[in-house]
Amino acid sequence: MSGKRASTDTKNEAESDLKLVPSSQLKALVKGKLWHFQDFDLRATVGTGTFGRVRVVKVKNSKDRTPFALKILKKSEVIRLKQVEHIRNEKTLMAMIDHPFIVNLLTTFQDDKRLFMLLEYVNGGELFSYLRKEGRLPNDHAKFYAGEIILAFAYLHTLHVVYRDLKPENLLIDAEGHMKITDFGFAKIVEDRTWTLCGTPEYLAPEIIQSKGHGKGVDWWALGILIFEMLAGYPPFYDENPFGIYQKVLSGKIDFPRHFDVKAKDLIKRLLTADRSKRFGCLKHGVEDLKKHKWYKGMDWDQLLNRSLTKEVPFVPDVKGLDDTSMFDRYPESAEGSAPVVSPKEQELFEDFSTELN
Numbered sequence: 001m002s003g004k005r006a007s008t009d010t011k012n013e014a015e016s017d018l019k020l021v022p023s024s025q026l027k028a029l030v031k032g033k034l035w036h037f038q039d040f041d042l043r044a045t046v047g048t049g050t051f052g053r054v055r056v057v058k059v060k061n062s063k064d065r066t067p068f069a070l071k072i073l074k075k076s077e078v079i080r081l082k083q084v085e086h087i088r089n090e091k092t093l094m095a096m097i098d099h100p101f102i103v104n105l106l107t108t109f110q111d112d113k114r115l116f117m118l119l120e121y122v123n124g125g126e127l128f129s130y131l132r133k134e135g136r137l138p139n140d141h142a143k144f145y146a147g148e149i150i151l152a153f154a155y156l157h158t159l160h161v162v163y164r165d166l167k168p169e170n171l172l173i174d175a176e177g178h179m180k181i182t183d184f185g186f187a188k189i190v191e192d193r194t195w196t197l198c199g200t201p202e203y204l205a206p207e208i209i210q211s212k213g214h215g216k217g218v219d220w221w222a223l224g225i226l227i228f229e230m231l232a233g234y235p236p237f238y239d240e241n242p243f244g245i246y247q248k249v250l251s252g253k254i255d256f257p258r259h260f261d262v263k264a265k266d267l268i269k270r271l272l273t274a275d276r277s278k279r280f281g282c283l284k285h286g287v288e289d290l291k292k293h294k295w296y297k298g299m300d301w302d303q304l305l306n307r308s309l310t311k312e313v314p315f316v317p318d319v320k321g322l323d324d325t326s327m328f329d330r331y332p333e334s335a336e337g338s339a340p341v342v343s344p345k346e347q348e349l350f351e352d353f354s355t356e357l358n
Contacts, residue, residue, distance in 0.1 A: 020176055020322070021066055023104040023120060029064060030118060035109040037116060040070060043323065045331040046121075051077040051087075052114070053334065056121055056325055067323035068106065071117040074339035075350060078115070084349050090184050091117065091353060093161055100307055101152040103172065103182040109354045112347065113339040122180045124173030124317030125327030127230075131168050136233035139261045141314035143295060145171075146227050147304050148179040153223065154287040157216045162190045166222035167200050168229065175322060177313035190215050201242040202235040206274045209246045220281030220290075224271025231264060232257050236272070250274075263295040 043056035052073040058065050078087050094105035094117070106118045127145065131137065137145075149166070156163055165186040172180040186198045193213035205221035207214045228236045236255075237248040252274055256265050267290070270280040280289050291301055303309050317327055 020174060023098055023100075023106075026066065026068075026104070026106050026120060027098075029066065030107045035107060035116070035118070037072075037109075037111055037114070040068075042070075043067070044325040044328075045333060046325055046328045048331055050081060051083065053331070054119075056323060057118075058323070065323075067121045067123075069103075069119040069121040071119060073115040073117075075110075075113060075115060075342045075346065076340050079342065079346055079349065086185065087115065088350075088353065090187070093187050093189065094184050096159055097156070097161070097184075099152055099155050100305065101148045101179050101181060102156075103180045110350055112341045115350060115353055120180070121322070122172040122174045122182070123319050123322060123324050123327060124175055124177070126169055127171035127173060127179070128168035129327070130173060130315065131230065131233065137230045137314070139231065139264060140312070142227055142230035142264070143299075144304075144309075144312055144314055145179055145230065146223060147296065147299060147301075149181065149223060149226070150287060150290050151301070151305050152179070152181050153219050153281075156187075157219070157287075160189050160191055161187055162194070162214075162216050163187050163219050164199050164222075165203075166219060166226055167203050168226070173315070173317055173327075175317060175319055176307065176310075177316040178307055201245040202229075202237060204246070204249065206250055206252075207276060209249060217276045217279055217282040220271050220279055223281075224268045227264065227271070228254075228268050231260055236268075261295070263293070263297075267293050267295045 039060055040057035041060050043058065045053050045055050046069065047054035052071065054069050054071050056067050057070045058067055073087060078084055091105070091108055095108075098104055103122055104120050106120065108118070109116050149171070153163065163181065163184070163186070165183060166181075170181060170183045172182050174180050188194055188196070193215050195211060195213050197208060197211065199208060199218075199222075203222045203225050205214060205218040206212075208218055225235055225237075237245050239245045239248060252272075254269070254272060256268075267280070270289075270293075273279040276282050280293070281287060283289055285292075290296070291299070300309065319327060
């Protein structure tokens with residue numbers, strides 16, 4: 001559901017308090033209740049996708065006015081597009097995950113027409129929008145954002161989850177200026193290798209393009225692409241059509257702009273190594289090779305994980321409150337009840353969707 005960037009309409013009601021609520025507290029707020037669509041006040045749409053949309057919501061008649069993001073999926077469309085397994089897989093994965101640099105799933109529920117995923121609402125917009133506005137990012141800013149993604153990937157990989165869709169459109173900036181990875185539609189539990197072709201052409205590792213089977217290494221390759229794109233303002237392998245991009249990826253030739261920091265350039269080269277047995281992140285020491293790389297000299301990784309490096313935060317979004325939607329594009333609203341009811345047999349496909357999270 002990354003869609004293009006998303007939209008606003010509640011600034012007048014935005015709250016002045018910008019202190020983020022930790023995901024553990026958000027989970028406690030929603031835990032143990034059987035939720036229904038009617039329990040929520042609907043606010044602006046902040047994303048649309050093939051099967052539905054994401055709307056900002058608040059719980060009706062509650063003293064707590066914390067905003068959430070509600071992902072609304074039409075069952076009829078999920079079935080028509082043969083995405084039942086895909087959606088169930090996404091929900092199962094997200095139910096396992098809890099991390100400060102990931103958009104965390106809080107609960108799931110359904111009715112006879114739709115599936116609902118209640119998520120943290122992250123209101124600072126996409127890194128994509130910020131990067132396009134800035135043109136390119138200073139070295140220290142790219143280093144900070146990449147560091148938070150390194151920690152998120154290290155966590156996911158301990159769970160054998162390969163993310164497989166890193167790109168600026170899938171990275172949100174929260175109200176305090178930190179990264180939040182969103183959209184786990186392509187993520188998969190991979191103990192060894194998988195063979196599905198998926199992802200965004202500019203970010204695909206050579207082993208995906210060549211159908212050699214791939215694993216966690218594709219995330220580290222994509223990180224190399226992202227660091228380059230943050231520092232240059234464009235990805236290292238670009239062409240008008242996907243086939244042209246694939247040819248450039250396989251040729252492995254990278255033209256580094258002259259302004260690149262020499263240490264950043266070295267790390268990018270080590271990540272964009274076609275041979276997985278030599279790629280950073282895939283070696284004997286795993287993520288430690290990235291953390292100890294000279295580009296990250298002096299980084300306090302524990303403080304980064306605890307979100308306590310406040311002076312180093314590159315950019316704090318200009319939002320008026322936690323429910324502000326001004327950093328997203330405006331979307332036309334829809335009649336949320338327009339989805340058709342699916343048959344009892346089709347309902348069975350989703351019987352385990354509404355489950356209590358850990």
